[in-house]
Amino acid sequence: MSIVNPAIGGIIGRILDNLERVMSGQSVPLRQILAAFLAGGHVLIEDNPGTGKTTLAKALARSVNASFKRVQFTPDLLPSDILGVSVFNPKEQNFAFHPGPIFTQILLADEINRASPRTQSALLEAMAEAQVTVEGKTSRLDDLFFVIATQNPVEFRGTYPLPEAQMDRFAVRLSLGYVSQEDEMALVAAQGQQHPLDTLAACVEVADILALRTAVKTVRVSQELLAYIVSIARATRTAAGVQLGAGPRASLALTRMAQGLALVEGMEFVTPDHVRALAVPVLAHRLALDPQARFSGTTASAIVHTILRSTPAPT
Numbered sequence: 001m002s003i004v005n006p007a008i009g010g011i012i013g014r015i016l017d018n019l020e021r022v023m024s025g026q027s028v029p030l031r032q033i034l035a036a037f038l039a040g041g042h043v044l045i046e047d048n049p050g051t052g053k054t055t056l057a058k059a060l061a062r063s064v065n066a067s068f069k070r071v072q073f074t075p076d077l078l079p080s081d082i083l084g085v086s087v088f089n090p091k092e093q094n095f096a097f098h099p100g101p102i103f104t105q106i107l108l109a110d111e112i113n114r115a116s117p118r119t120q121s122a123l124l125e126a127m128a129e130a131q132v133t134v135e136g137k138t139s140r141l142d143d144l145f146f147v148i149a150t151q152n153p154v155e156f157r158g159t160y161p162l163p164e165a166q167m168d169r170f171a172v173r174l175s176l177g178y179v180s181q182e183d184e185m186a187l188v189a190a191q192g193q194q195h196p197l198d199t200l201a202a203c204v205e206v207a208d209i210l211a212l213r214t215a216v217k218t219v220r221v222s223q224e225l226l227a228y229i230v231s232i233a234r235a236t237r238t239a240a241g242v243q244l245g246a247g248p249r250a251s252l253a254l255t256r257m258a259q260g261l262a263l264v265e266g267m268e269f270v271t272p273d274h275v276r277a278l279a280v281p282v283l284a285h286r287l288a289l290d291p292q293a294r295f296s297g298t299t300a301s302a303i304v305h306t307i308l309r310s311t312p313a314p315t
Contacts, residue, residue, distance in 0.1 A: 009266050014203040018063040022196045025183030029174050031264050038212045039260030041171020042127050042147040051176045053150040057108040065202035069101035070108040073115035079122035083134050105142045109149035113159040127169040171253045173285035219259040220269040224314035229254050235307045241293030246286045254282045272313035280304045
């Protein structure tokens with residue numbers, strides 16, 4: 001069923017077209033990332049180097065005419081490098097606060113697992129409450145504030161695993177993966193003269209995105225579907241091999257992400273297919289497996305897939 005207001009579909013279509021000019025062959029992850037953006041949830045992209053993680057973040061920021069900051073996480077990065085610091089002004093004889101890169105609309109936290117847990121935790125308050133407290137003063141972040149964090153899943157030397165509390169602040173964990181041979185050939189050909197980002201222009205304004213975030217909340221979720229979502233999340237808490245299951249925040253994230261995906265796909269209500277498509281990206285990274293399960297090769301994604309097969313969906 002089409003959305004009542006066709007202007008919404010037009011805005012979403014323009015954003016997707018813009019992103020696909022730069023990220024061809026990535027239709028599914030692009031729709032899921034856009035769903036998270038419209039749902040107000042932050043994204044963790046876990047993928048190999050060179051798959052376009054940084055390019056995607058830049059393309060999204062340019063498409064919506066939003067301010068964009070990138071922080072390269074390293075072992076010596078300090079919380080003040082992200083949040084900001086007060087600097088003494090000898091002329092005025094006072095301290096002036098210099099805001100850090102977190103005071104932006106779209107923040108790319110590149111290779112987030114290379115920073116110490118102390119520095120990683122600097123993002124916790126910002127991601128959970130859209131505010132930052134520095135030296136006892138609390139400042140609100142922009143209404144659009146959106147974090148895209150990246151990490152390399154195969155290189156662990158010099159990295160610090162994200163703690164469970166940090167992982168739980170990401171609405172969804174995605175992987176872009178490698179594109180098909182045809183798409184990769186098209187990508188190489190397109191960058192023969194210049195990068196597609198160089199000619200990418202804004203196609204919507206920040207006000208349009210804020211309006212879409214309001215529209216996401218109006219996408220209908222039936223009581224039967226809410227029960228289905230909660231049943232899936234609760235099943236992770238008692239699944240074999242799971243030491244820490246998904247909490248109520250996961251149920252909320254799965255509901256809001258499903259509403260976002262429904263809006264992106266031009267629907268005015270959530271279907272079981274939306275929930276099934278997002279269950280693994282939303283829930284798997286929130287599960288902590290016990291040592292025996294990890295050593296036996298069990299993965300959190302496999303556990304969520306098993307739960308989906310055993311949980312009846314509403315018809």
